[in-house]
Amino acid sequence: MASSDALEALLRPPAMDMPPYPPKAITLASGETMVVRQVARDEIPTLLKAISPLLQVERDFYDIVSARLYGELLAYKRYRVRDEYCLAGLIDGELAGIVNGRLVDAKVGMSYHTLTLRRGLRVGSHLFAAKMEYHIDILGQEEVLIVAESPIGFRRWMIEYPLDKKHEIQHELGGVPSWVLTVETYQKAKPRLCAGSRPVPAELLEAARIIRAPEEQKLTERVTGQDEAADHNNQGGAG
Amino acid sequence: MPDQDVTGYKCRSCSTVAYPQHALCPTCGHDGFDPVSITGEGSVLTYTDLYALTLAYTQRYLRLAIVQLDSGLRATGHLLDPDPQLGKRIRTQIGVVREVDGRKIYGLQFVPV
């Protein structure tokens, strides 16, 4: 709850008016449906608990992505990051993936992370596209600054969309030279890369109302052992 | 204009051209050849848009084709046609098909007639 303490108000960044992300439903290769919806501050503790085991997983950059995302989500909860959002993908209410980012100003977005918990089903691709949809279609922004922590993330976003170089700007994630997704590129890529249907049927929304963390043992096994068909690593890291 | 060429091998004994190179003529077994350029017109036998590219490429996809040249030979190369179709008439040209350590590699490209 917002504090009336003047000092707390001083420590918080100013907040823009952000229209909420309208939830959508996505059919995955398995035939399961993933609901993509925005995460509220009071749901953050569940997400933090869910990703904690991944802080120790070196494979595929899970440790660095989880660690950075953990900080970002905590900062979101505690009102210490300006205009941050978080979207989650849920399959039968169970957390399948998390994406986040923030608004630098009305026109420019700063994409943070994409973390996949349920691998092998392109969850990361769907969620990354959903957050680009949020920045550009819903929030009306003109461009989103993006970097990748993993080489496969590079191929998935920089090459796939494709992104333009904007290397004169240091990205907030470690000062790495930024890449950018422009409105034009997004609109051209959208038919190819962004999917899902709205509105989400009531019973699906209800099933997605309470976020459930995956069971820890199963999560770690899946993340380290289960791989996607063919090639692309689903966990793209920053972006 | 690049002076690189794609070479076929014309048998000195029976004049059949083989491409790619074989040590012995596939038709008569002779082992002497004269190089000949692979050029000309033909038609698209089959093609694909390849997305999972090797490290040498940074573009999103590569359009590859096997063509049937009027000379009777077949060749693989890059199809530079925004509207590819099986059987469509093409002609060959030489262009950059790959870069290795900054060095340009020339090879066959196919363009619509």
Added chain:
Amino acid sequence: MRPVAILGVGMTKFGRSDLTLAGLMSEASVAALRDAKLGNRSVDAVVVANMGAARVNRQTAIASALVDRLNLFPAAAETVENGPASGASAVKVGVQAIAAGMADVVLVTGVERMRAVNNLEATDFVASLSHPEAEYVYGVTLPSLAGMFARLYMSRYGLTRRHLALVSIKNHNNAMRNPYAHIHQAITMEGILDAPEARVNNPPIAEPLHLYDCCPVSDGAASLVLASLDVAQQLNRPAVTIAGIGQATDTHAVQERSDPTELSAVRLAADQAFERAGLGPKEIDVAELHDAFTILEIAESEAAGFFPRGEGHLALEQGVTSLGGTLPINPSGGLKGRGHPVGATGVAQMVELTWQLRGEAGTRQVPDARNGFACNFGGFGNNVVATVLRSERRENA
């Protein structure tokens, strides 16, 4: 020529391994040796199948390394490289040694530790089997050769992406019943083809082939212990024999094939294997075909003689090749579901067939399987090894 029996089989789970190359080879080999129950008999020779160790793992002469790991000195040993057909080629080398009387017991192990490098590097490594001047230099990869083949095949014989998807769904479902399989994920036609989301779920790789038409990149190892049939009988073991093994080659550059839709090396290798085994396609109860790409399962099923040319997709549609059909193909999940550690695949196909012919295939069991067929497809079809396995169980066993 002495008949050759399979005394023992073993494999690692395919997928992503933290084991080293030697660790993988050893795990599968020890499992097969234990299964063989050799007692005091020694292993006379070790044959290892592998494609990429020199490049991807920076190791060579790995058969000698395996002898050392297993303390099998002074056994004879060599590594066999025949691209994706390395596995069956290594089995063939072992069979030849026993048939010629130069060995009584041979351990054959196929292995690949591909995930030591990233996927771009792995793709490039596999692409090295293509023709260096006529194909590789253009950026050709194995999927691109399969994509071009698929487009031509589909236009000539009328099969559609839906047929390819049926292969993928079938093999994914079969793999769910295989504890050793890389992929344990059921998929649906809606998810990979029909829903609008399918364009993201199942993106193009080498059109018309999409993600779910291509096998994964896997680590793994599989082993057979081969012995002369009389050794098997002395040990009083119900035997599965290698009834016939055949091999054929074709042009290196795909463009030089006389008919680019014909897998003539598959046809010739299969014909040779059947002739040597003294039986034909109609007597095969279960087959493991090389579905590195879904189109290849269909095309190989025709070229090997199971269905008329251009009609394999009809049999697939009718459920003939599903578990429960009259000729189940890839009950293991195939390369698509079980995974494809390149050097191990040919051996793993025969591990599965042996389990099938022994009645040990669990929920994947093809009832009363007596004769099995494997096709190991090297290069892009320019080097194929085909094998017929037969159960020697007595009628009332």
